[in-house]
Amino acid sequence: MNILGVIVEYNPFHNGHLHHLNKSRQLTKATHTVAIMSGNFLQRGEPALFDKYTRASIAVENGVDLVLELPTLYACQSAEIFAHGAITTLNSLNCIDSICFGSEEGSIDVLYTIAKILVDEPNEFKVNLKKYLDEGMLYPSARSMSLFDYISKHNLIDISKDKLLNVLNSSNNILGLEYIKCLLKLNSNIKPFTISRVQASYNSENITSSICSATAIRKSLKDYNDLSLISNVVPSQTYNILNEKINNNFLPMFDEAYFDIIKSIVARDISILDKYFEVNEGIENKIYQNIFRSNSLDELHLSIKSKRYTLTKIKRTLNNILLGITKEDISYVKDINAVPYIRVLAFNDRGREILKAIKKTSEVNIVNKLSKASFSMNDKLFKTLLDYDIRSSNIYNLIYYKNNPDLLKGPMDYYISPIYIKNNKN
Incomplete structure (x- = not known):
């Protein structure tokens, strides 16, 4: 076996994901594919459109062989923590030969060179970094300049200052660098590959061709609530399964649905909000001040947003409050x-x-x-990670099952078994 690992959210699985999967298998010559997939809440601080089992079954219908859940404590956080959880999961399997991720850069040599410098931190790089910081540069600019100086002096790769800055500031490149950094820190035998993203950018909100971003698909579903509008940008397997879910009154999920729950938690926990991860720099005060007069989650986001508090920071912070994710547990x-x-x-x-x-x-x-997992619940790490997985599913399902209350038996993670799809031909 030659086993490929991919790190995904599939929210939802679209034509761009299918292109990435097929190209990744071709590039790595993989015979088998494992996807590490976020569960019911995602990296941008949002609920998934559809539940994790539905999204996992769609992935297998489209050619993935095995879908494993990325623990919630990693799935909802910044690139560094997200990547660490996903790569550590793959590395723990001890049988993965390669990973392949999409990037704006498209060159694994460029990304690997940068990642290795950031992990090794050669003395020359650190001296230059300190010099630029002492001159008053902000850290991202100082890091970029120090990297460029080191790469140029040692003739490691051919790259301009502007291109290096672009590499360091592009969403998928950032994740890719974190994947490689984690592989290096773990001294992993997994070999990294990358392919260029095609046509649509990560945050593009427009559907203009057969391949678009997941952001555009989510926006279309939220604005128009019409699955047919995305039929040309998702594989038929995706469309058919999502159509069946909607016909059964399981509707797409958006973060607005949790606004009332978040309001209740903030009103109750104001004195202890700072125990939650990402609650820092006084953001808890801004949340508390504005939550009573905001009529929607979008209004709350806009009332808090500033140069200090980016929209992504705000959404992740509120999601951590919703799920009760603490600084102590993330640190652990x-x-x-x-x-x-x-x-x-x-x-x-x-x-x-x-x-x-x-x-x-x-x-x-x-x-x-x-x-059957109770035998390991006396292990603190096992229990900490699994408790958050169960908790996040419970919170998600309170809203997800609102049109099917008779089907909500309790903590659904105890009732739903892995989906087995026999004789997949992809």
């Missing part, structure tokens, strides 16, 4: 070098082969059903 898990368990969301026959390989090569616990 952010530097681990192996995960204690993996949760299987969906798989096919080749996915079964990967699971058999994992059992042979890794000591990680494979969790298919939560009812």
Whole structure:
């Protein structure tokens, strides 16, 4: 087996994702593919459009062999923490040969060179960084200048100052650099690859061709509530499964649905809000001051937004408050070098082969059903990570099942088994 790992959200799985998957398998010559996928809440501080099992089954229908859940404590955070959780999960399997991610840069040599300098921090680089900071430069500019000086002096790659700055400031490049940095820190045998993103940019809100950003798809569903408008930009498997969910009254989820819950938590916990992760620099006061007079989550975002508090910062902060994610727990898990368990969301026959390989090569616990995971709940790391996975699903499902209350049996992670899709031909 030659096993490829991909790190995804698939919110939802669209034609760009299918292009990435196919190109990644071609580039790495992979025979099997594992996706580490965020669960019900995502990196930008938002709920997923549809539940994790639905999104995982769509992924397998489109050619992924095994989908594993990225623990919630990593899935909802900044690039560094998100990447650490995902890469550590893949590395813990001890059978992954490669990862491949999309990037604006498209050259693994460029990204690898930059990442290695940032991890190794050669003395010459550190001296220049201090010099630029002492001259009054902001840290991002000082880092970029120090990198350029070091790369140029040692003739490592051919890159201009402007291109280097662009590499360091582009969303997918930032994630890619963090993936490589984590691989280096873990001394991992997993080989990184990248492919260029095609046509649509990460944050583009327009549907103009057969490939667009997930942001554009989410905006279309939110503004028009019409699945047919995205039929040309998602594979038929995605469209058919989402159409079935909507016909069964499971509607797309957006962060606005949790506004009332967030208001209640802020009103109750104002004296202890600073225990939650990302609640710093006095943002708790801005949240508290504005939450009573805001009529929507968007209004609250805009009332807090400033040069100090970016929209992304605000959304992640409010999501951490919603899910009760504390500074203490993030501090506990952010530097681990192996995960204690993996949760299987969906798989096919080749996915079964990967699971058999994992059992042979890794000591990680494979969790298919939560009812059988109780034997490890006395392990603090295991319990900390799993408790947040269960909690986030419970909070998500309070809204997700509102049109199907009779189907909400309780903590649904205990009732739903991994989705097995037999004889996938992709």
